[in-house]
Amino acid sequence: MKRDHSPVLPGDGATDYARYMRLETLLDLQRRPEQVVHRDELLFQVVHQAAELWLKLATAELTEAAARLDADDPAAAVPLLDRATLGIRLVTDQLEMFRHLAPEDFQAMQPALGNGSGAESPGWRHVQSASRRLGRAFADHLTRQRIDLSALRARNPTEPLHRLAEAMVEWDERVALWRVRHYQVAIRIGGHGVAGTAGSPANVLVRLIDHRFFPELWRLRRNAAAATADVAAS
Ligand code: HEM
Numbered sequence: 204m205k206r207d208h209s210p211v212l213p214g215d216g217a218t219d220y221a222r223y224m225r226l227e228t229l230l231d232l233q234r235r236p237e238q239v240v241h242r243d244e245l246l247f248q249v250v251h252q253a254a255e256l257w258l259k260l261a262t263a264e265l266t267e268a269a270a271r272l273d274a275d276d277p278a279a280a281v282p283l284l285d286r287a288t289l290g291i292r293l294v295t296d297q298l299e300m301f302r303h304l305a306p307e308d309f310q311a312m313q314p315a316l317g318n319g320s321g322a323e324s325p326g327w328r329h330v331q332s333a334s335r336r337l338g339r340a341f342a343d344h345l346t347r348q349r350i351d352l353s354a355l356r357a358r359n360p361t362e363p364l365h366r367l368a369e370a371m372v373e374w375d376e377r378v379a380l381w382r383v384r385h386y387q388v389a390i391r392i393g394g395h396g397v398a399g400t401a402g403s404p405a406n407v408l409v410r411l412i413d414h415r416f417f418p419e420l421w422r423l424r425r426n427a428a429a430a431t432a433d434v435a436a437s
Contacts, residue, residue, distance in 0.1 A: 234315070241312040243304055250301065251321070254294045258326025261290035265333035272340035275347065278363035284337070284370045288377050291330075295381045298388050306393040321385075334374070334416040341371065341417075352419060356427045368420055375415045382412045
C-alpha cells in the first residue's frame, strides 16, 4: 500500500518533515550568496550554528543529570551525562571542517563578523553553568548520603556513584580536548598571536586547557595513583 505523505501538522513547509523540523526557518539562518562578503561564510556559520545546537542538547542533558542527583538517583544521571559528553565530542569533530578554511579567506570575511567571537557563545556559557550545577549536585548528594569523597574510589567500580564520578572525569577531559583542538584551529588559521605572549588570544586559550570543572575528582585519581605506587615501592 502506498504511504500517504500529505502533511497533517500545522506550520510552514510542504511536508510534515519540513514543518516539524522548522526547515524554512532553519535554512534561512545562513547568509545568502548575495549577502556574503566571502563564500566561506556558509562553512563558518554552519559549523558555529551546529555547535550551538549540540551545546543546547548537552546543557539540557547536564541539567537533567543534576536534577536526577538532587533526587539521589546517580544511576539515572550517568546515561544523561554520557549524552552530553557525546555532544561535546561531536562539537570537537566538527572543528575538522576548519581544515578547509584558509587564513586569507578567514581574514577576508572579518568585516561580516563585526566584533563577534566564539568566546561570546551562549551555548558554551550555558554548558559551563550547567557543569558547575552538576558539581554542586554531586557534592550535595555525597553530603546527604554521608559519603566521604576520599572513600569513593574504594567502592565497587560498577556502583552508580563510582560510574558517575568516572563519567564526570570523562566530561572534564572531553571539554579539555575540545579546547586543545580549538586552540590548534585558532593557531592554524592565524592572527591570534603566540602562546606565551602575555594577553595574546592564543595565550588565553592555552591557559584554559588546564581548567577542570571537577578538580576534586582529578585529585582523587592522582592520590589513588600515588598511594598505589607507594605500596608497590614498599
Ligand atoms: C575559525 C574558527 C575559530 C577561530 C579562529 C577561533 C578563535 C578563537 C580565539 C582567538 C579565541 C580567544 C578569545 C578571543 O580572542 O575571542 C576564541 C575563544 C573562544 N572560542 Fe573560538 N574560534 C573558532 C571557532 C569556534 C567555534 C566553532 C566555537 C564554538 C562555539 C568557538 C568557541 C569559543 C569559545 C567558547 C571561546 C572562549 C575560550 C574557551 O572557553 O575556551 N570558537 N576563539
